[in-house]
Amino acid sequence: MAKIITVMNFKGGVGKTTISMNLGYALKENKRILLIDLDPQFNLSQYLLGYKAYHSLLARDAPTIYELLEEGNPGFPIKDTNEYIVCVNGDDRMHLICSKLELFRTMQTATNACTILKNKIDPIVDNYDVIILDCPPTMSIISEAAFFISDYVLIPIMPEYLCTIGLPLLYQSINMFNQKYYNNQVQILGAVINGEDGYIPEGYDAIADIVKWCNTNQIPLFNSRILYSRSYPKGSRMAMPITETPYARWYTISNFKNFVLEFKGKAGIK
Ligand SMILES: Nc1ncnc2c1ncn2[C@@H]1O[C@H](COP(=O)(O)OP(=O)(O)OP(=O)(O)O)[C@@H](O)[C@H]1O
Ligand SMILES: [Mg+2]
Numbered sequence: 001m002a003k004i005i006t007v008m009n010f011k012g013g014v015g016k017t018t019i020s021m022n023l024g025y026a027l028k029e030n031k032r033i034l035l036i037d038l039d040p041q042f043n044l045s046q047y048l049l050g051y052k053a054y055h056s057l058l059a060r061d062a063p064t065i066y067e068l069l070e071e072g073n074p075g076f077p078i079k080d081t082n083e084y085i086v087c088v089n090g091d092d093r094m095h096l097i098c099s100k101l102e103l104f105r106t107m108q109t110a111t112n113a114c115t116i117l118k119n120k121i122d123p124i125v126d127n128y129d130v131i132i133l134d135c136p137p138t139m140s141i142i143s144e145a146a147f148f149i150s151d152y153v154l155i156p157i158m159p160e161y162l163c164t165i166g167l168p169l170l171y172q173s174i175n176m177f178n179q180k181y182y183n184n185q186v187q188i189l190g191a192v193i194n195g196e197d198g199y200i201p202e203g204y205d206a207i208a209d210i211v212k213w214c215n216t217n218q219i220p221l222f223n224s225r226i227l228y229s230r231s232y233p234k235g236s237r238m239a240m241p242i243t244e245t246p247y248a249r250w251y252t253i254s255n256f257k258n259f260v261l262e263f264k265g266k267a268g269i270k
Contacts (some may be wrong), residue, residue, distance in 0.1 A: 002128040007155045010164040012137035014192035015156040016231050017043045020134040025066040025241035025259040028093040031129035037099035039136040045098035048088050050239035064098040069106045081120045113145040147177045152189035159206040190220040197228035224259040
């Protein structure tokens with residue numbers, strides 16, 4: 001049965017998609033991975049498939065998470081979950097459910113998203129070892145549905161002041177979710193500092209704030225911090241993880257691998 005992990009922060013641009021994508025690639029070496037793009041910005045879909053393949057998928061009306069969450073409404077026939085799943089670059093160890101822009105409508109209307117997502121994912125949960133859900137930077141019925149089916153939430157944070165002040169809000173929302181859905185509790189796997197660049201004093205001040213806040217609220221903070229590297233945006237342009245770009249330095253790759261090791265340990269992934 002797959003471990004299901006939601007990658008979430010209300011703050012935008014903290015690396016949710018970048019981490020989901022690179023984590024998926026790192027884990028697929030010996031695990032079966034499903035990534036689900038829950039963001040109407042569809043960054044993860046385009047990042048994994050590349051611009052051309054993603055847009056040709058839309059052109060042939062391939063069903064996405066939007067159609068999945070709208071199932072049962074007029075014009076949205078019931079489908080087998082496998083019909084929503086695509087292989088990433090022909091690799092059968094890494095699958096994806098894409099997103100598309102129209103998902104923003106579902107975010108405002110789909111009051112039953114929790115049940116639909118659960119009913120669609122339950123039948124395929126044994127086909128995977130890890131399922132990663134990349135969320136948009138807002139709390140909505142979509143993030144609630146992600147929490148509803150997840151074992152854990154992974155919280156990327158950039159070492160910047162505005163990221164630190166968003167943490168209590170997310171923490172509060174997770175607590176509210178757990179009070180509302182006491183049979184579907186989600187656990188915080190941890191917060192991971194992403195984009196550490198040694199910038200003095202702001203970077204260090206922000207890290208000190210994050211450490212203090214995590215200690216006070218008993219939020220596990222990853223020991224590994226993901227370093228700032230231009231290889232991440234370059235990788236996104238090439239639809240490649242940093243391990244496969246010709247740019248990434250060995251220490252950037254080994255830094256990310258350390259994070260993956262800690263992630264596996266915390267999530268109980270062998
Ligand atoms: N460790 C890093 N070093 C350098 N750049 C990074 C790093 N992590 C992410 N980035 C870059 O920061 C930008 C934002 O990353 P990303 O899109 O993954 O964030 P996000 O949290 O998913 O954003 P959104 O909230 O809009 O979904 C991207 O350009 C990405 O390439
Ligand atoms: Mg994103």
